[in-house]
Amino acid sequence: MEILYAIFIAPFVEMGAYPDLFIQALWDGFVAGTLYGLIALGFVLIFKASGVFNFSQPILVVLAALSLVSFYQMGVPAWISVILVLIMFYALAWLVERLILRQLVNQDGNILFMSTIGLTFIIIGAAQWIFGGVPSAMIVDELGFPNGSLEWPMFGGGVYFEMIDVSAAVIAVIMIVILAVFFSKTKIGRGLRAVADDHQAALSVGISLNQIWVIVWFVAGIVALVTGIFWGARSDVSFALQIIGFKALPVLIIGGFTSIQGAIIGGLIIGLGEKIFEIYWGPLLGSGVEGWFAYVIALVFLLYRPQGLFGDKLIERV
Amino acid sequence: MFYRETGQFKSKYREELAAFPLAEDKVGIAILLVIAYVFIPIFGIPGLSYEFTMGAIMIPVFIFTITTLGLNILLGFAGQISLGTGAFMGVGAYSCYKIMTIFPDLNIIICVILSGLVTAVVGMIFGLPSLKIKGFYLIVATLAAQFFLEWAFIRVAWLYNYNDSGGIEGTNKEMFGLIVSGPQSDALTRYFIVLTLLVLLTWLASNVIRGRIGRSWMMIRDMDIAAELIGVRPLTAKLSAFAFSSFYVGISGALMVFFWLGAAEVESFDVSHSFTYLFMVIIGGLGSITGSYMGAALVWVVPVLIKEIGKTVFGFDAFVMENFSIIFLGVAIVVILIVEPHGLARLWQITKQKLRLWPFPY
Amino acid sequence: MSENNSVLMEVKNINLRFGGVVAIQNVSFDIYEGEIRAIIGPNGAGKSSMLNVINGFYHPQEGEVWFNGEKRPSMEPYQIAKTGIARTFQNIALFKGMTTIENVMTGRQLKMNKNFFWQMLRYGPAIEEEVEHRRRCEEIIDFLEINHIRKTPVGALPYGLQKRVELARALAMDPKILLLDEPMAGMNVEEKQDMSRFIIDVNEEFGTTIALIEHDMAVVMDLADRVVVLDYGKLLADGTPTEVQSNQAVIDAYLGVPH
């Protein structure tokens, strides 16, 4: 009986008793969710356009944040550093296409996936070699993002909104809109979709597969940079950031591997779900359930809706 | 010239179904066994210190070969990708620890095998989603297993007997009056036990994959729909692959803790290890038993050698060499996938083909 | 060529839909024991879907399948395979990672049952079973004249040979009824002749009932005892090749239209 009370009633009583805390939890879940969504977005872009499940997206986030900060520490002005990072990512996209993807055209999806694990290791080793392991603070102020926090007093407590989190949410939304428009309205975007649908067909209408791959990897790099800036601002810039990348996999399952909106909505479901669950139900299980709770949500989705919320249903043929 | 099948005719199917139909292969295996059982125990590896050879190379490589065999059964033969190998090794280790505390007098080898069986059951449970989902989606299911188990190894204090350290430790275990496990055991004793288990498990695995059950796994791997229409029940095939694979992985986990590390905590079973084992399978060769040996040896030994050579010959510091070996692993994966997606094993096979013809390249 | 006309299989009022798309609409026909039955029709007529219904890969929304004089309950494909239905596929569905002989051996899976324990030891009953079934597979391989590629991985084989290996695999199941989905698609004349000869040989020597889908009308008219014509998921005609050939609806819908 007590157990039932603890599971079904007490958490809700608590939510009602401290509404400021509940709203804060929702906000934190929302911000975390947007950032999970951004990581997932990087996966989706590349998967959509090339069918490659790019395992190296999380390390790209780390690489972007680290090199941005390093350029700045070398004395380059903040916004010039951003441009330098973008140039670097373009070069990286080109190299990846030349040296890896081009050599693996028409290989099985699993093989491409594994090659991106290899790429992850190459980047980890090289970046650690170059940047060392010392963490640094993200240069948010220097980039001109608003500082401080908003306070909304209520019910004897208050809800705090960090300005940097607000910026993160706003920019994430803007990015989604731009990417959605890019994919549906521009020539390159439509080309990307054609490639995703059928490599051969895309080739036959004169779309260069190689070029497209470079572009999507570059765009995924931009997304990685944005993710890196905001997640770096939440803690600091170090290799430990890549661990958060594992959170993006359940997001993909929920949102579908090919849907841009799905990435964000999946991110929000995971972000909100795990925060609320951890705070109100976690103590029953000895806390620390966040690490796998996202995966459980994803598994439930998989069993009932294997294609994700926005994915296409597959009809099997023989 | 040295390696040819001409003139070796089989008059019975049974002979052709033997593990090594070619006489040269039989000789080769015999030589390898002699090296493993006689040469290395007596001489070690020339140029390396004996303790280092045993403790840092031979024993871990044999243990990881068992892991790789297990993962290869699942990934290479049954086509089900898993990133939960690390945690499944943990299941083996923790259950072996529990069995040892509950039955302190039980022979440790029996403990190890029982813990393999426990892992097989756990693997089967976490393999259930594979019936419904495929490919990349299965990665998520197995990662869920990985993270849930990691959490359980920390939260469920019963698993580590409420030790303050939160870890599990091996103690001295005797068998026929000889200490075979624990801090006082001799490396050579542990070497022989691990080696013997490896040989035995290799033999069992090669039997299973050449028979009915192994074929059903490969059918599922190559074309699951066709397999089902021919009469393979996906439930049985997939779950038996998960179980058999986890059995190996569990045994290797128990061996890792009680015949090599001596103690462990959850960190020895985390997701980064799952990746290492995946690399062993890919580099060695998907769907190849020989490849499992090659992959485990290469992925384990090369970084060790890189570090040693870098340190002693070039005087590079550990930091540089560590990063260098991380890069090396990454490059090795990419190159292998580009050059020969079937790994070292296939390259070896191609070499053998060439030897068959040598010195006449036609 | 069977004369006694006992019905081996009958499909009754099959309706199959995918979402809103109707694939098969109220189709019924039967297959006699020992005959060669052809299913023809233009692309998208529902022929392959029909085979998929027969061997249980698709579950029709309405309709019954009668086999061996009994109404078949709803079953999973692997259970249906056990009842003695084997098939080949339109787009070859061989196990690419395995050799020819291994692929043919997969056809014997259902007949093997020695447990894990013996399999692990590969000794005693397990090896005896393996040898016994291996013998039967080698016979089929001899019969289909593919001995020279026994140990070649099937992925490396030319198209025509792959089709033949697939036939061998289906035959290894010792089926009561053999479903062939476009066994001669993409073959040249010589290969078609070979394949036709094998189909007739199988039918005559093993007495296997055969249902096949084929586009090449000349082949169909030569091989088949009776022909079913489907068009847009509906049954258009059913009868002997000559009857069908002279059916006006068929001529309009299919034969008349250049294909």
Place this chain on the structure above:
Amino acid sequence: MKKLFIGAIMTIGTFISTIGLSLADELLVPHMTYRVGPYAANGTMVANGFTDYFLMLNERDGGIGGVKVNPEECETGYKAQVGVECYESYRGKNALVHTPNSTGITLQILQKAPEDGVPILTMGYGLSAAAKGETFPWAFNYPASYWSQMTSILSYIDSQSGLKGKKIGFLYLDVGYGREPIPVLEELGPKMGFETLYVPVAGKEMQNQSSHWLTIRKEKPDWVIMWGWGAMNPTAIKEAAKTRFPLDRFIGNWWSGAHVDTEALGSKAKGYLASSYTTTGTSFPAIQDMIKYVVEPGKSKTKIDMPGKVLYNRAMFNAVLIAEAIMEAQKMTGKKMVTGADVRLGLENVKLDAARLKELGLEGFTAPLIGGCADHENGGSIFVQQWDGSDWIRQTDLIPPMTDVVQPLLTAAAAKYVSDKSGWQTQTCK
């Protein structure tokens, strides 16, 4: 082509044959470091401080007792398994003492040490029970165990606001290291009348602590004690500030209060407390010598701004203790090339009293440390320091541990540790 091939084989052969040959006439002090991996920021400082001290001794004094020291690094990436590999690689090489630099690695090699005859010094980490020298002859955790530290922190809190009726939040990294002090909290909670809120942070969630801090906000503890490491620390401090938790009621253990944790935050971390047993700053002559002989000439990887920082100085003290033990061992045995067993004796007889500290150029750097046979932790005292926005400032005098609480716990834990181990080697002390 053939020549090239043979050449390559021969070169590889030479490489391999050089491996495993330990150079004679060097005191080998292996050092397990982690300059890579998620904890690299901390590991780099630790590795530098440790290595630089020995390099300085080599440069300034020509080593210890005239024999050069080889402080060889073995990179572990903070992974236990790699640590064991490191350990194995030193077998048969006459290593003098092992410094695993990780509680996880310590637990794995603890049982092997007696067999190999090489002591393990886990300064400020490792198994608390190793303080019992009679049960653990080969393990040392000078100058204090985690349990002693926890009681000192609790006395500090008691002196600030009283403990009775208070709620203490315990935020810890959810690994062996973070869980170590839980028995002390469980024992002392009822005795001293405080309630504990346990908030574990999984390694994967280190940088994602918003829900942990929401829990803290929900439960409203009066103080929060942190057992964190790596990126967990700055994230926690940031989240504390975000949830408006008063930072001067937030106290880290000695691994949660270093410059790497707070520098990037600057004034945002102002007020945050941490315990320590070593002083910061470069004003000590010994550190000046390190800068002069090693850092400035560029003989190590240390950047010029590293000496004086918390972790650098602390790792240096670790090296000081080892150097003293080696010297003591040389004195006791009369040999220059001592062995691991000799150094074990050296560690038990080390005498770092105020006079000796002054002689070493470390006056007031830390509490005096007198080695003992039965007591391998020296019941060390700690002090509390506070981040003022730009540096760590020492706030208190030395706070001794509650010996009466810790000792029985340690005895019981040591007994439990050996209870299921047959043939465990103990010693009796006079």
